[in-house]
Amino acid sequence: MSEWNAEAVAAALLPIVGARGLLQGSDMASYEQGARYGQGKALCVVRPASAQEVQAVVRWCTSHGVPVVPQGANTGLVGASTPDASATQVVLSTSRLRQYCEIDAANRSVTVDAGMTLQELNDRLEPHGLWFPIDLGANPSVGGMVAANTGGTRLIRYGDVRHNLLALQAVLLQPAGELLDLGRALRKDNTGPDLKQLFVGTSGAGAIITRATLEVHRKPQQSATALVVPTSDDAVLDLLQALERDLGDYLSAFEGLSGHAMQAAIDHVPNLHNPFAPEPAPEFAILIELEAASSKTYTGLDLQEALNQFLQDQFEQTISNAVIGNGHALWQLRHSISEGARALGKPIAFDVSVPRSHIMAFCRAARALVAQDFPFLHVVDFGHIADGGVHFNIIWRDDASQGYEPAVVHALRDRIYAMVVQDFAGSYSAEHGIGPHNMAYYHQYTPAPVQALAQGLRQLTDPQRLCGTVDFGPTAA
Numbered sequence: 001m002s003e004w005n006a007e008a009v010a011a012a013l014l015p016i017v018g019a020r021g022l023l024q025g026s027d028m029a030s031y032e033q034g035a036r037y038g039q040g041k042a043l044c045v046v047r048p049a050s051a052q053e054v055q056a057v058v059r060w061c062t063s064h065g066v067p068v069v070p071q072g073a074n075t076g077l078v079g080a081s082t083p084d085a086s087a088t089q090v091v092l093s094t095s096r097l098r099q100y101c102e103i104d105a106a107n108r109s110v111t112v113d114a115g116m117t118l119q120e121l122n123d124r125l126e127p128h129g130l131w132f133p134i135d136l137g138a139n140p141s142v143g144g145m146v147a148a149n150t151g152g153t154r155l156i157r158y159g160d161v162r163h164n165l166l167a168l169q170a171v172l173l174q175p176a177g178e179l180l181d182l183g184r185a186l187r188k189d190n191t192g193p194d195l196k197q198l199f200v201g202t203s204g205a206g207a208i209i210t211r212a213t214l215e216v217h218r219k220p221q222q223s224a225t226a227l228v229v230p231t232s233d234d235a236v237l238d239l240l241q242a243l244e245r246d247l248g249d250y251l252s253a254f255e256g257l258s259g260h261a262m263q264a265a266i267d268h269v270p271n272l273h274n275p276f277a278p279e280p281a282p283e284f285a286i287l288i289e290l291e292a293a294s295s296k297t298y299t300g301l302d303l304q305e306a307l308n309q310f311l312q313d314q315f316e317q318t319i320s321n322a323v324i325g326n327g328h329a330l331w332q333l334r335h336s337i338s339e340g341a342r343a344l345g346k347p348i349a350f351d352v353s354v355p356r357s358h359i360m361a362f363c364r365a366a367r368a369l370v371a372q373d374f375p376f377l378h379v380v381d382f383g384h385i386a387d388g389g390v391h392f393n394i395i396w397r398d399d400a401s402q403g404y405e406p407a408v409v410h411a412l413r414d415r416i417y418a419m420v421v422q423d424f425a426g427s428y429s430a431e432h433g434i435g436p437h438n439m440a441y442y443h444q445y446t447p448a449p450v451q452a453l454a455q456g457l458r459q460l461t462d463p464q465r466l467c468g469t470v471d472f473g474p475t476a477a
Contacts, residue, residue, distance in 0.1 A: 004043065004064060004066055004088075005043075006024065006043045006044055006087070009043045009044055009066060009090060010022060010024055010043075010044045012060060012064075013044065013046050013057060013060065013090070016046075016048075016053055016056045016057055016060070017046050017047060017048050017049070017053055017057065018049075020047070020049075020096070021046055021047045021048060021049060021053070021096060022044060022045070022046055022047070023044065023045035023046075023047070024044050024045075027045075028042050028044070028045045028091070030074070031045045031071060031074065031082075031091050031093060032082060032083060032091070033082065034074065034076065034077075034079050034081065034082040035074060035075050035076060035077055035138070036077045036079075036347075036349065036437075037077065037078060037079040037435075037436075037437040038078075038079025038080070038081070038082035038435065038436060038437065038469075039082060039085075040082055040083035040084045040085045040086070040087075040089075041083060041084075041085055041086070041087040042069070042083040042087065042089055042090065042091045043066070043087060043088060043089060043090050044090055044091075045090075045091045045093055046090060046091070046092050046093070047093045047094075047095055047096045047097075048092070048094075048096065048097060049096040049097060049099070050097070051097075051169065051171065051179055051210040051211065054092070054097070054171045054208050054210055055171050055177040055178075055179055056177065057090075057092060058092075058171050058172075058173060058176060058177045058208060059176045059177035061090055061466065062173050062174075062176040062177070062464070062466060063176060065464065065466070066088075066089075066090055066466070067088060067089040067090070067466045067467070068089065068090050068091075068092050068173075068208070068466055068467050068468075069081065069082070069083050069089050069090070069091045069092065069204070069468065069469055070092050070094070070143075070147070070204035070208050070209070070467065070468065071091050071092065071093045071094070071095075071144075071204075072093075072094050072095075072114065072115065072140060072141030072142075072143045072144025072145075072147070073095070073117055073138075073139060073140045073141040073144055074093075074144075075138040075139065075140045075144065076140075076144065076148060076203075076432065076433065076435065077349065077351070077432045077437075078203070078429070078432050078433055078434065078435030078436070078437040078438050079435040079436040079437040079469070080147075080148075080203035080204060080433060080434065080435030080436065080437075080468070080469050080470060081144070081203075081204065081435075081469070082469070083469070084436070084469065092208060093115075094113075094114045094115035094141060094143050094208075094209075094210070095115050095141075096115060097113045097114055097115035097143075097210060098113050098115040098116040098117075098120070098141075099113060100112065100113045100211065101113070101116060101121070101124050103124065103125065103128055103130070104185060105128045105129075105130065107185055108130065108215060108216050108217065108218070109166055109185045109213055109214065109215055109216060110124075110125065110130075110132070110213070110214050110216050111167070111185065111211065111212070111213040111214075112142050112211065112212060112213075112214070113142070113210070113211055114141060114142055114143025114144075114146075114209045114210050114211055114212060115141050115142075115143065116141065116142050117139050117140065117141055117142075118132065118134065118136065118139055118140055118141075118142070118145065119139045121142060125216055126219075129218060129219050130216045130217065130218060130219060131216060131217060131219050132164070132214055132216050132217070133154050133157075133158045133217055134150055134151070134152045134154070134158070134160070134161060134164075135152040135153045135154045136150060136152045136153075137335055137338055142212050142214070143209040143210070143212065145161050146161055146165060146168065146199070146200055146209055146212055147199070147200075147201070147202060147203055147204045147209060147433070148161075148201065148203065148431070148432065148433035149161050149162050149200050149201035149431070149433065150431060151384070151387070151389070151430070151431040152384075152431070153253050153255055153334070153384060154252050154253055154289075155384060155387045155389075156251065156252070156253070156254065156384075156386040156387050157251065157252040157253075157291065158217060158252075160431070161200065161214075162197065162200050162201070164214050164215045164216075165183075165196060165197075165200065165212060165213070165214060165215075166183055166184070166185050166186065166187070166213040166214060166215055167181070167182060167183030167184050167185060167186075167196060167212070167213035168181075168182045168183060168196035168199060168200075168209065168211070168212050168213070169181050169182070169209070169210050169211035169212070170182070170199055170207040170208060170209050170210060171207060171208040171210055172206075172207050172461045172462070173206070173207065173461060173462040173463075173464070173466055173467050174460070174461055174462055174463050174464075179210070180207075182195050182196035182199075183196045183213065184213070185213050187215070198457060201433060202458075202468070202470075202472070203433045203434050203435055203468060203469070203470050204467065204468040204469070204470075205458060205462070205467060205468030205469075205470050205471070205472060206457075206458045206461040206462045206467055206468065207461050207462070207467065208467065217293070218293040219293070220252075220291040220292060220293055221292060221293060221294065221295055221296065222291075222292050222296055222302075222303050222304075223252075223289060223290060223291045223292070223303060223327060224289070224290045224303035224304040224306070224307040224308075224325075224327075225287070225288065225289050225290075225307075225324075225325065225326070225327030225330050225331070226287075226288050226307055226311060226322050226323065226324045226325070226330075227257075227275055227285050227286070227287050227288075227322065227323040227330050227333075228285060228286050228288060228311060228319045228321065228322040228323075229276075229282045229284070229285050229286075229319060229320050229321040229322070230284065230285075230286060230318060230319055230320070231316070231317070231318055231319060231320045233284070233360045233363075233364065234360070235317075235318040235319070236256070236284075236286065236318075236360050236385065237356070237357065237359075237360065238317075238318050239286065239314060239318040239319065240254055240356075240385065240386055242310075242314060242318065243288065243310070246310055247290060247306060247307070247310060250290040250291060250292050250303060250306075251288075251289075251290060251386070252289045252290060252291040253287060253288065253289035253384075253386075254286060254287075254288055254289075254384075254385050254386035255286065255287040255334055255382070255383070255384060255385065256284065256285075256286055256287075256381075256382060256383055256384075256385040256390070257284070257285050257286075257287060257333070257334060257337065257382045258283070258284055258379070258380065258381045258382060259280075259281050259282055259283040259284060259285075260378065260379060260380045260381070261337045261340075261341070261380045261381060261382040261393075262274075262281040262285065262333060262337070263280075263281050263340075264337065264340035264341050264343070264344055264380055264395075265333055265336040265337045265339070265340035265341075266281065266333070266340070267340065267343075268339065268340040268343035268344070269336040269339055269340050272332060272333060272336055273329075275323040275326075275329065275330065275333065276321070276323060282321065286385065287330055287331070287333075287334050288307070289327065289331075290303045290306070290307055291303075304324075304325065307324070308324060311324070334382070337380070337382050338393075340380075341380040341393055341395055344378060344380070344395045344397050344398070345378075345395045345396050345397040345398040345399075345400065346395065346396040346404055347380075347393055347394070347395055348377070348393070348394040348395070348396060348409055348412060348413070349391065349393050349394075350390075350391070350392040350393065350394070350413075350416055350417075350420075350428075351389075351391055351429055351430050351431060351432040352389070352390060352392055352416070352417075352420045352426055352427060352428055352429075352430055353387070353388045353389040353390070353426050353427045353430035353431075354388055354390075354420060354424040354425065354426035354427075355388055355424070355425060355426070356385065356386065356387065356388035358424050358425075358426075359385055359388055359390060361424070362390070362419070362420070362423075362424045362426070363381060363390060363392070365419060365423070365424075366379075366381075366392055366416060366419060367379055367381075369415060369416070369419065370394060370412075373415070374394075374408070374412055376396075376400045376401045376402040377394050377395065377396055377397075377400070377412070378394065378395040378396075378397050378400075379392070379393075379394055379395075380393045380394070380395050381393060388426075388430075389430040389431060390430075392416065394412065396409070413441075417441050417445075421445050428441045428445065429441075434470050434472075435469060435470055436469055436470065439470055439471075442470075442472070451472060451473055452473065454472035454473065455471070455472055455473025458472060458473070
């Protein structure tokens with residue numbers, strides 16, 4: 001472990017990044033606190049403004065054994081971008097690494113610095129009629145999205161970041177500070193292993209991502225939205241399969257919203273209304289969205305008319321009620337659930353996935369577990385039904401009959417994750433990635449040979465394990 005103190009490290013790195021690129025003391029507070037989990041103390045925060053400055057910082061830290069924690073917009077939810085409490089790590093923020101943005105509209109690609117945020121990227125793409133359609137409840141950096149392999153609400157149509165990544169630039173820790181360019185702005189390049197994927201979904205372990213080339217998409221020329229109430233849990237997957245059969249070329253979202261989730265948003269988010277009023281919010285609803293990039297002029301297709309006809313044909317078969325149109329208001333309800341849930345008390349968040357054929361059965365089983373063994377807790381679940389993902393969030397309400405107990409939360413996590421992995425062949429981290437918050441479950445549920453292979457790959461780029469806050473190798477004996 002490094003024995004360098006904060007003053008000495010800051011003095012050594014100041015000539016590399018300059019006064020604007022170095023933070024100390026209270027100026028580091030926002031970089032030391034995670035969006036949901038993770039809070040520590042850094043030696044200092046460095047904010048390089050170029051890949052060359054990243055290289056120089058990495059060379060110095062590697063040669064002196066100082067650990068580096070890569071950080072983008074710090075919107076992650078597993079604590080992977082924040083330092084621990086040891087005050088021995090340098091936070092390397094890419095917040096100033098955001099100048100370069102080259103758009104190739106004909107190729108439908110963009111090459112962008114890792115620190116640029118999703119909103120900034122889409123603002124740049126807007127004049128070209130393009131967008132990067134990873135739809136999230138946060139505004140992450142491009143590098144952070146690659147490191148976490150983010151998905152979002154429109155994954156079923158556009159895929160996750162991995163599916164839209166054409167090339168990657170990263171700074172390695174071994175050889176120290178080497179700038180590696182992996183891939184080009186090509187969709188077809190079968191000249192060997194796709195090595196850029198080694199740095200996707202690694203939560204920043206092993207290398208500092210400095211630039212990415214992404215495939216982007218034409219913005220939709222029309223869309224159609226509806227919030228529907230299924231006739232039963234079993235009808236949810238029947239409805240999804242019917243949609244894919246009849247309108248699958250246009251299906252972009254199929255989001256499940258529990259009644260508790262909708263009500264939390266309606267009760268606590270200003271200017272949000274119950275779309276089913278005067279009836280109460282139903283026990284469960286599905287937000288359906290269709291999108292078409294092609295012109296209605298040439299195709300003759302009116303998506304809203306097509307969706308309306310589909311829902312009419314499905315009435316009483318798979319759906320019992322529907323609110324049609326006003327997509328902005330319906331999506332506002334969906335995106336307000338997290339805020340509404342936080343207003344109820346302390347969230348206990350589960351980002352999980354199972355084969356989608358089992359997702360409703362999992363939700364039933366998980367709700368039953370909470371009701372039986374943790375009746376003082378409040379389930380607020382919602383998620384991406386069409387890709388098997390669900391945010392099975394549980395709230396320890398401020399008005400609960402039992403006071404908050406970390407040991408109970410730990411026991412609950414163990415039970416839910418065991419159900420996900422062992423009973424439903426699922427994943428305990430569907431799209432948030434791996435970080436200190438859930439690292440113990442990686443070691444518990446990932447086979448030892450797989451962990452050894454992951455650590456072997458990391459050994460090539462970071463043999464001292466100085467980069468990142470996670471270690472994908474087997475736990476020490």
